[in-house]
Amino acid sequence: MGLSNNGALFLLLVCAAARAGAAAAFRDGPLLNGNFEQPPHRSQMNGSRVLGAHAIPYWTVTGFVEHIRSGAKEGDMVLAVPDGTHALRLGTGSTIQQQLSVTRGKHYSVTFSASRTCAQYEKLSVSVVPGDPPGELPIQTVYTSSGWDSYSWAFKATRGVVSFVVHHGDDDQLDDPACGPIVDNMAIRTLNVDPPHVGATTQHGNLLRNGDFEEGPYIAKGGSPWGVLVPPMNEDRVSPLPGWMVMASSKVVKYIDAEHFRVPHGSRAVELVAGLEVALVQEVATVPGSSCRLEFSVGDAADRCTAAPMSVQVATAGGSKTVAYNSAGTGGFARDALDFTAQHDRTRVVFYSTGYHTTSDSTGTLCGPVVDHVSLVCS
Structure with a gap:
C-alpha cells in the first residue's frame, strides 16, 4: 500500500528536520557531511557565500562562510581542498557547528584539516557547548609543503547532546573580513583514556599509559599523508x-x-x-x-x-x-x-x-x- 499525500508530506518534513538540525548519532569516523560535499541549495548562496544559517546540510553557520570548490580562483590564488571537491572557508567572526549525540562522561577527539589563505593573522578556535572554554589552534605555522595540516582536539562530554563549534576569531585589525582559513574533513573518535600499558620488562609493569601511542586522534582509513x-x-x-x-x-x-x-x-x-x-x-x-x-x-x-x-x-x-x-x-x-x-x-x-x-x-x-x-x- 502506498503512502497517502499527507503521509508522504509528513515523511519529507521529518527527513528535512533530521537533515538540518537533529543531533547526529555518534560513530567513530567522519561527521555527517564532514567533508562538505553536500552543498547548499543554490537559493541559499550568493556566489560562494552561504546565506542561510542551516543551508549546509547537518551544519549551522553564522557570519561570512563560503562553500568553495577546489580549483576556484581568488585573484591570483587557486583554492585547493585536501579531499573531494568542496570545503568551507571561514571569514572573520564566522562560526560553524554541528550537534552530536555522545555519551556523557566519555572522552572524544575531533580531527579536521585546515589551510591558511591570507597573509593576515588567522585565529581558529574549537569547543563543545556545553563544555570547557574554547581551545585555540596554532594555525599560523604551516607544517607541510601542501599548505594543509590536520589538527586534533579533545573533550570530555558533559551532556548526551553537545554542539561541536569551530570559530574563526574576531579581530578589528584584520584587513579583509571575508579572509580566513579553509576547513575540511571533520571526523571524531572515542578515546580510551586508560589504554593498556605496554613494554613492561619486569613483574612491576609499565608505569606509563599509552607508551606505544596506539591510542590517539582519528586517522582516516588508509592513513593520513601528512599526519x-x-x-x-x-x-x-x-x-x-x-x-x-x-x-x-x-x-x-x-x-x-x-x-x-x-x-x-x-x-x-x-x-x-x-x-x-x-x-x-x-x-x-x-x-x-x-x-x-x-x-x-x-x-x-x-x-x-x-x-x-x-x-x-x-x-x-x-x-x-x-x-x-x-x-x-x-x-x-x-x-x-x-x-x-x-x-x-x-x-x-x-x-x-x-x-x-x-x-x-x-x-x-x-x-x-x-x-x-x-x-x-x-x-
Missing part, C-alpha cells in the same frame, strides 16, 4: 593522546601512522617536529628512592628528514640523557634507555627534539625525530 597535529594544552585539558601532554606556547607534535610513515613499533608514533619549542610529557606516581628504567625508541619517519645526528633530549627529575640518531630519512630506529632514581612521589617523563629540521626535498616541510614504544619500570 595529525596535536596542539599544546594546559594540564586541565583533555589530551588527544591519552596519558600524554603537549607542553608548548604555540607549537605542536605530529601523530603519524604506519600507512604513510615508518614507525618503530605498532601502527602509531609521535614525530617531534618543532624542536626546542615543544615537549611531550607524562607524569606518573613513583616511590621516592626507587630504581627506575625508562626505555624508548628514537627513529625517523621515512619522510626524507635527513640529519646526522638528530637528537632527542629525555629528562626526568632523577636524570636526563641526549640520544643521537643518525637519520638518512628513509626509516629506522634505535632503542635506548635512561636509568635513574625517583626523587619524588610524582615523576615527569619529558621528550623533546634538540634541533630544528626540514625535509631534504627543499619544500620546507617541518620534520623531526620519532618517539615510540616508551616504558617506565621502577622497583
Whole structure:
C-alpha cells in the first residue's frame, strides 16, 4: 500500500528536520557531511557565500562562510581542498557547528584539516557547548609543503547532546573580513583514556599509559599523508593522546601512522617536529628512592628528514640523557634507555627534539625525530 499525500508530506518534513538540525548519532569516523560535499541549495548562496544559517546540510553557520570548490580562483590564488571537491572557508567572526549525540562522561577527539589563505593573522578556535572554554589552534605555522595540516582536539562530554563549534576569531585589525582559513574533513573518535600499558620488562609493569601511542586522534582509513597535529594544552585539558601532554606556547607534535610513515613499533608514533619549542610529557606516581628504567625508541619517519645526528633530549627529575640518531630519512630506529632514581612521589617523563629540521626535498616541510614504544619500570 502506498503512502497517502499527507503521509508522504509528513515523511519529507521529518527527513528535512533530521537533515538540518537533529543531533547526529555518534560513530567513530567522519561527521555527517564532514567533508562538505553536500552543498547548499543554490537559493541559499550568493556566489560562494552561504546565506542561510542551516543551508549546509547537518551544519549551522553564522557570519561570512563560503562553500568553495577546489580549483576556484581568488585573484591570483587557486583554492585547493585536501579531499573531494568542496570545503568551507571561514571569514572573520564566522562560526560553524554541528550537534552530536555522545555519551556523557566519555572522552572524544575531533580531527579536521585546515589551510591558511591570507597573509593576515588567522585565529581558529574549537569547543563543545556545553563544555570547557574554547581551545585555540596554532594555525599560523604551516607544517607541510601542501599548505594543509590536520589538527586534533579533545573533550570530555558533559551532556548526551553537545554542539561541536569551530570559530574563526574576531579581530578589528584584520584587513579583509571575508579572509580566513579553509576547513575540511571533520571526523571524531572515542578515546580510551586508560589504554593498556605496554613494554613492561619486569613483574612491576609499565608505569606509563599509552607508551606505544596506539591510542590517539582519528586517522582516516588508509592513513593520513601528512599526519595529525596535536596542539599544546594546559594540564586541565583533555589530551588527544591519552596519558600524554603537549607542553608548548604555540607549537605542536605530529601523530603519524604506519600507512604513510615508518614507525618503530605498532601502527602509531609521535614525530617531534618543532624542536626546542615543544615537549611531550607524562607524569606518573613513583616511590621516592626507587630504581627506575625508562626505555624508548628514537627513529625517523621515512619522510626524507635527513640529519646526522638528530637528537632527542629525555629528562626526568632523577636524570636526563641526549640520544643521537643518525637519520638518512628513509626509516629506522634505535632503542635506548635512561636509568635513574625517583626523587619524588610524582615523576615527569619529558621528550623533546634538540634541533630544528626540514625535509631534504627543499619544500620546507617541518620534520623531526620519532618517539615510540616508551616504558617506565621502577622497583
